[in-house]
Amino acid sequence: MTTTAPAVRPGTVPKVAPTRHPFRWLAAGGVVVLIAMAANSLVTNPAWEWEVVGEYLFAPSVLRAVLLTLELTALGSVFGFALGGVLAVMRLSPNPLLSSVAWGYVWVFRAVPLILQLLFWYNLALLYPRLSFGVPFGPGFFSVGTMDLIGPITAAALGLALHQAAYAAEIVRGGLLAVEPGQREAAAALGIPRARRFFRIILPQAMRSIVPNAGNEIIGLVKGTSVVYIMALPELFYQVQVIYMRNGRVVALLLVAAIWYLALTTVLSVVQYYIERHYGRGRA
């Protein structure tokens, strides 16, 4: 190229000057000052009570509460997305019965507030004191007390999962619809069996749009588990309330909870990044 290019005298070709951004620098300076002020107040204002934060951050009761929060999140996500996936496939089915049932489920469970549902499941025993298993409308083989079967943790996990399933169903459905129709057609034309078509060809491509939304939902659920405090379950938020009711260190203990929620969410965000990268393969 250099040898065939027309000869140009050095110094005659104009160069582009870099664009200056003086206001960007000014704004950046302002932001640095604000951050410094905030950091300074966090460190110097004794009302934050950092020593109390340090004392409770890894206290056994707080760690147990973090574990319960994680457990509820995991149960809610796993069962929520499993049921949501089934609902999404039902909703997309050509069978009008399956599709209507899925639609009805999403309609009801998106309409009723989570907190109301949780109280409802918690109080299921009022409605049905005993649950019996057997032939529909016929004899029961065995029955158990509702209270024995559905304790507070089961009720909370059930409520979270059923609620999450309604949202998960729509996310999964959106992801499946986003896969180009030609993909289904090509897989069918190659004679690939139905289940294989779904799990090997369609779902991995749908995951590209499912994962960012699912990540959002699961991170929302980490914090959403805090509503189960109304069932007196010692998850993170309830636990710090119990502690500060006792010792009056409100701000410090709220800070403990905030730090843990931040940590959990950070871990999930990192996991999400890698999952997205996995399903993004083949697309630059």
Next chain:
Amino acid sequence: MIEIEGVHKSFGSLHVLRGVSLTVEKGEVAVILGPSGSGKSTLLRTINHLEKVDAGTVAVDGELVGYRRAGDLLHELPEREILKQRTKIGFVFQNFNLFPHLTVRENVAEAPISAQRRPKAEVAETVNRLLLRVGLSDKADAYPGTLSGGQRQRVAIARALALDPKVVLFDEPTSALDPELVGEVLDVMRDLARSGTTMVVVTHEIGFAREAADTVVFLDEGLVVEQGPPGQVIDHPQHERTRAFISRVL
């Protein structure tokens, strides 16, 4: 090898195929020409039951495709059997429809492994042989997104051939390609035609039809207007509609 008899197909009130009959012999290359909306692609898609028919029969290798006949009624076969029939019929799409999350090798190997349950080692050899044949051995581990349109379509052809089908159907295989990439795909198809593969090709490439086709079929408004060797249908068309079409595309 392919026997189509009296096939009708409507989409709502649109009567796309109005009683099409067509026979393609073993080893024959049939090229279907016709204006857009004439039903070419729909006809091709009935051959592997991607499109259901309203009446009439399609048979490949002596076996009705997609249906079981009981007297004058056709009953659709269970999906399992339709899928099995499709493994004998390769299909190449206009838009390639390669699986973007799988490598070239995985794209070609998928159906032989999951639909035909052939052993992986044997399939691996088939894949290597086919990629060599379409000139893409060096791209085996690339993702489709990194290939040119012509390369993608060659992979799609290898993918269709991997099932060792009795016939291969091509639905406008070069229409989505940049003009300079059409040649490499046609080269592969010419090579296939010479090797005795039974092919049905819907295309606008008159040059390919003239050179590689044994039979040219001219379809218009859902009916076969004229068919015969390319020297006849393309160079000396008998019907006015064929003449008008050929003069417009040449």
